[in-house]
Amino acid sequence: MRFHRALPPLLLPFVLPLVLLLGAPAAAPVPAAAAAPCKPGSGPKLAGRDLRDAELPADLSCADLRNAKLDGLTVRSPLTRADLRGASLRGTDFLSRPQMEGADFREADLTEASFPYARAAGADFRGAKLEDASLFYAELEGADLSGATMVRAKAYQGQFDGAKLVGTDLSDADVYYADLRRADLTEARAEGARLYNSTMIDTVFRKAHLARARLDSGALAGAVFEGADLTGTELRTVRARGASFRDATMTGAVMSGADLADAVFTGAELTRADLREATGARLTGSKGVPADLPAVTDKNCAPGSGQNYAGQDLTGVTEWPRDLTCADLSRAKLDGADLGSVVLDRALLRGASLKGVTLRSAKGADLSGANLGRAKLNSAELTGAKLVGADLRDVEASSLKAEGADFGRARLDRADLSHAELQDAVFRGATLMGAEVSSAKLRGATFQDADVTDLAADYAQDADFSGASSRLAPGWIVFWAVVGALAALTVVGIGRRRVRRRRQAREAAERSAAEFARLRGIRDEEITRLGEAIDAYDEETHVSREGDSGRHDVRDWHLALDAYEEAKAALEAARSRGDLAVVAKLVEKGHSALRRLRERGPKDELT
Structure with a gap:
């Protein structure tokens, strides 16, 4: 304790009032009644307006901006609890940490919009279009982005604690170093998305599509990936204690160095997965064979106590x-x-x-x-x-x-x-x-x-x-068996050869008869076509009615008729393939006579 020298008595009358004045506590101000939040849509009435060339009010809190057009604008006004359902905000730039708490952006078009550092806790972005939007460092705690399209969106270091992203499309989006604790990404599409180094404790990815996504170095304790597609997903060095990968597809997933203590892999497909240096991995009930597994440190483990592929x-x-x-x-x-x-x-x-x-x-x-x-x-x-x-x-x-x-x-x-x-x-x-x-x-x-x-x-x-x-060596057993078999074959062989010759002769006769029948059918069709050719020529020239009138050279006509009749008779009497060859020559003789008739044509009549 430090002691001070006492003040002179003459100064006490002047110092004491000053001490009392300075040391007296100030009266506490009476707090004003907290202002009740405005009702969405109760502010400026701008629904359906084209505001691209208009001067916006300084405060758009609770404004009615449904279906309004604000494309390309620079917006500085607060939008707390504003109603922007269906609004067009393509390329809109929100400056100075925009206030969007509780705003309603359902079905709004925010393509390429920029609202970094936005304060949008509890905002509703259901069904909104956020392709290529910039919302990095945004505060979206408890926001609802279900069904939104956030392809290639930049949302890194964003706060999504407790947010709903059910069915949201985050394909190729940047959400790294983000806070996604307790967020719900059920059935979300995040193929190729970058979520590395993010906090995803107790986050739900049930049936989400995360093929080729990067979740490496993330905090995934208690996360749920049940039924999710994690094909080729990067999960390197994640901290996933107690996470559930039940029934997930993890073909080719990389989990090297991951902390997987108490994680569940029942029904998970782990073909070609990489689990090198992963710790605590128990793959009981999983399917497929990983390309790499953690090295077994206990070399005295009980047979069958490791990975189960029984x-x-x-x-x-x-x-x-x-x-x-x-x-x-x-x-x-x-x-x-x-x-x-x-x-x-x-x-x-x-x-x-x-x-x-x-x-x-x-x-x-x-x-x-x-x-x-x-x-x-x-x-x-x-x-x-x-x-x-x-x-x-x-x-x-x-x-x-x-x-x-x-x-x-x-x-x-x-x-x-x-x-x-x-x-x-x-x-x-x-x-x-x-x-x-x-x-x-x-x-x-x-x-x-x-x-x-x-x-x-x-x-x-x-x-x-x-x-x-x-x-007895099998070779000798085989030798004597062969000798006995040869003797039996010698007795039986002669009889079998006789039977074989008779069968071969019978089969040859059957083949010859079948071939004769086939050729006979062909010759029959050729005779029919010759008769049709004769009828056709007679129909054109009437040679059969005019006869020897002098207009036709009937010699070849009679040759054709005779060849037709002779071919029919020869076919009827045919008994061999040689007989069928005679039929073919007669048919050709008839066709030759008809060709000569057609080349000469009828004789010119004398005038």
Whole structure:
């Protein structure tokens, strides 16, 4: 505490009144009654007016500007609670942070209008046209823009907290760094829109169209994307804890580095999606296979505890995530898949169809009962894997690393396991007929009750086939079966040849008869056409009525008639293809006679 020296007593009479005067509290002013808001349309009456060349009132609050024309104007007047329904405001410039709170712009045309920093909380823009409009930094809290068209609009850093944008078209719009908390964008169209770095906490995008949009680095906690189209959408590094992507289409979406803790992906289509370095992602119930998944950090995870693709047909997948550690692929269909770059360690592949598949790493995986026929496992890592009862016939597994793997009761017929590392592997009850383990490392490997018929084990190290069995090689069985079959065929062959010759002769006769019938029909049609040609010539020249009048040379006429009659008789008597050739010559003879008649024409009459 600081102490001051006391004032001289002579100054007290002068100082005390001054202190009392200055220290006395001022009387509080009586607040005026708050003015009631005006009623929309109760201000200046300008409905339907063309105001493009008019001087606007200084205050247009609550003005009636329905269907008015203000295109291209510079508007400085306040428009609080003004009624601008259906107004034309194309290219209109609103200056000085325009006041538009509660204004009604329903169905208004604001194409290319400019109202940055606008104070338009609670305004109604339903059905308005806002293409290429500039409303950046605008305050639109609680505004209703449902059904509005905002294509290419510039609304960056705008305040849309609690706004309604149901069915709004935001295609290619700039809405980045905006506040969209609790906004409703149900069924909005925002293809190609830029909403990056925006706050979208609890925002609703249900059934919205967001293909190729940018939402990267946005705050999306609790956001709802149910049924939305997010094809190719950028969601990189978003913070989407508890967001719902239920039934969304997210093909090719990029979510690398995103925080997806507690997010829901049930029914979401994630084909070719990128989830590299995403955290907290649980894709339970999703569809499709992402191109990239977060790396599994727990290498001791339980088989099947990772991504779940059990029972799915994945044969059409062309892009695979690099890490499917502990994934559940039991009973999945992966025939012909190239999984050479995929880590499948501790994955669950029981009963999966893996015919012709290429594998590289499946350490500790469970492939019991899987079908790996003709699979390519050269230099693959299967250490500690379970292949009990698996079908490995004709696999290519040279230099396979499968120490401690369990091949119990597996089918390994004709499998190539040369140079494989199979120390402590278990082949109990397995079938290795015609398989090859040449130069393989077999120390500690167990072949109890295995079938090693015709097994090639040249230079195999530490091989111990005690307890294994070998039967008659399949080659000898086939040989004696062939000998017996040849003997039976020799007895039966002669009789079959006789039957075959008779059948061939009968078939040849049937083909010949069919061909004769076809040619006979053709000749019959040719005779008919010759008769029609004769009738037509007689109709033109009346040669049959005038006869030997001297006007016609009837010699060729009679030749044509004779050829027609002879052809009919020859066809009736025809029994071979040679007889039909005679008919064809007679028909041609008749046509030749008619051609000569037409070339000469009737003789000129003597006058």
